Structures are given as C-alpha cells and as structure tokens.
Amino acid sequence: xxxxxxxxxxxxxxxxxxxxxxxxxxxxxxxxxxxxxxxxxxxxxxxxxxxxxxxxxxxxxxxxxxxxxxxxxxxxxxxxxxxxxxxxxxxxxxxxxxxxxxxxxxxxxxxxxxxxxxxxxxxxxxxxxxxxxxxxxxxxxxxxxxxxxxxxxxxxxxxxxxxxxxxxxxxxxxxxxxxxxxxxxxxxxxxxxxxxx
Ligand code: ZN
Numbered sequence: 001x002x003x004x005x006x007x008x009x010x011x012x013x014x015x016x017x018x019x020x021x022x023x024x025x026x027x028x029x030x031x032x033x034x035x036x037x038x039x040x041x042x043x044x045x046x047x048x049x050x051x052x053x054x055x056x057x058x059x060x061x062x063x064x065x066x067x068x069x070x071x072x073x074x075x076x077x078x079x080x081x082x083x084x085x086x087x088x089x090x091x092x093x094x095x096x097x098x099x100x101x102x103x104x105x106x107x108x109x110x111x112x113x114x115x116x117x118x119x120x121x122x123x124x125x126x127x128x129x130x131x132x133x134x135x136x137x138x139x140x141x142x143x144x145x146x147x148x149x150x151x152x153x154x155x156x157x158x159x160x161x162x163x164x165x166x167x168x169x170x171x172x173x174x175x176x177x178x179x180x181x182x183x184x185x186x187x188x189x190x191x192x193x194x195x196x197x
Pocket of ligand 1: 040062098102
C-alpha cells in the first residue's frame, strides 16, 4: 500500500502538468463507451484502450457478470447501464472477458465456494456455467468467450439497451483480453468466433 499512497499523494502534481485536460473534466463527462469487465486487477480498461479521463464509463463486476434484467430489482449494475445509455448517450458498450478469469474458472471447475457465500451466490446468478470442452486449460479462453456472449444476450434484454440498439444508436461488442500477452480478440458480428481486433 505504501507505493500506492505515495503515488496518490503525488498525483496532483502530475495532473497539474495537464491542467487544461483535467480542468475541462469539471464541465462534465461525455464518454465514448461503456466498458463492462471483470474486477480482476490485471485488467485495466484505460491501459488496454488508451482512454483518457472522461472517455470510458466503466462497470466492473466479479466475472464480468451482468445480472438478468429485472424491473423489480434495482441493482448497481442495472443503474450503471441505464445511466450510461439514457443519460450519457454512449454509442457503444463493450463486454470484455479475460483469460485466466478466477470467477469463470470457478464456475467451469465447479469449485467449492462455501467459504465465500457472496461469491457463490453471485456466480450462481450467472448460471448455467459457461460451456467448455477443455476445463483444464488455465486460460479457459473458450469458456470466457462463451460467457461473454451470454452476458451480451443479457444486456440486450435491458429495455434501454434494446431500444437504442433497435434505433441503430447503440452497438454492443464482445471482447476477450489475454492478460499474459495483451492481445484483444473481438466477437465477430455474425457468429460467436473471437478474432484479433
Ligand atoms: Zn475475471
């Protein structure tokens, strides 16, 4: 934590060197996209995309899971999606899964999660577990990509997303990020294949 504190204390000096850019942030935000990904510390959306402050609205959840839309349940995830679409008018939403994902791996390997009941309950909300033919692969690429496709399907069931997409004002993208190489693969529009961007 010491290094993190040291950097946080010094950050205002780095921001001061870009005073014009940071000063404009007080006028509001107009991000290019909503980026939904895992809470995993190895996945840094702004590092991957080169986004500057104000350019990317983020939603991070354990395992990149998007809850099923429910008109009676007002989750943080649903609020974030709704705000991005209805208020910030983002034109694109990226759902980005990643290799070596602990959450997806736990689902695939059906790990005993009795000691972490909140995690277990959250992952069960993503059931059924992702399809996989090679659960022994540490990268579990196939499972994560299948999982991303399922989260995109859930996202399309959010009324605001469905309406904007039908109007041609919103595009959804499925990405897969390899944490050990930095490669980004994108789901192809007409099938579930993931190919390099
Ligand atoms: Zn993950």
